[in-house]
Amino acid sequence: MGIAVAGILAGVFAVSAACGGDDDGHGMGGAMSDMMSGRAPEGAIRVGLVNWAVEPERTSAPAGEVTFWAVHDMQHAHMSAEGGDIHDLQVMRKTADGSFELAGEVKGLRMGEAKALTLTLEPGEYELACTVVEVVGDEAIGHYAKGMRTPFTVTG
Numbered sequence: 001m002g003i004a005v006a007g008i009l010a011g012v013f014a015v016s017a018a019c020g021g022d023d024d025g026h027g028m029g030g031a032m033s034d035m036m037s038g039r040a041p042e043g044a045i046r047v048g049l050v051n052w053a054v055e056p057e058r059t060s061a062p063a064g065e066v067t068f069w070a071v072h073d074m075q076h077a078h079m080s081a082e083g084g085d086i087h088d089l090q091v092m093r094k095t096a097d098g099s100f101e102l103a104g105e106v107k108g109l110r111m112g113e114a115k116a117l118t119l120t121l122e123p124g125e126y127e128l129a130c131t132v133v134e135v136v137g138d139e140a141i142g143h144y145a146k147g148m149r150t151p152f153t154v155t156g
Contacts, residue, residue: 040069041116047128048073049109051084052146054128060153067118068128072109086110087130087143089117091152094125123156 040046044067048055056068070089088107092100103126104119130148134141 044069049087063123063156070106071114121154126152
């Protein structure tokens with residue numbers, strides 16, 4: 001049975017890799033393209049999304065165009081009752097009153113998927129987060145509440 005599942009998964013990934021996104025990388029909510037090949041755009045900041053952490057390869061970038069490569073890593077196990085089958089990446093700017101405004105997001109990353117998000121960011125304090133809330137059984141599991149957030153600084 002394990003070989004059959006592996007074969008099915010290999011087929012799914014092959015088809016997904018063949019279905020390309022936008023070649024110019026521009027679309028709504030910033031420039032976002034579906035990229036299943038595992039190759040990040042040049043200069044992108046890789047952001048690993050795992051249960052229950054957001055793990056950017058670096059925590060700052062200069063102001064201007066910033067590309068994030070959001071990856072729902074396969075290197076972590078999922079228990080069926082814990083949730084975490086889908087992750088999002090929100091890039092949120094901290095405002096003067098301490099609240100956050102959404103700058104851009106990647107939604108609905110399943111395990112093994114990756115997407116690029118390019119935003120034009122002003123200097124300031126940001127947060128990279130996953131705000132998915134899943135219902136598993138009778139329990140609502142909030143990814144943000146479980147720790148899926150990290151500070152990010154844009155320098156000017």
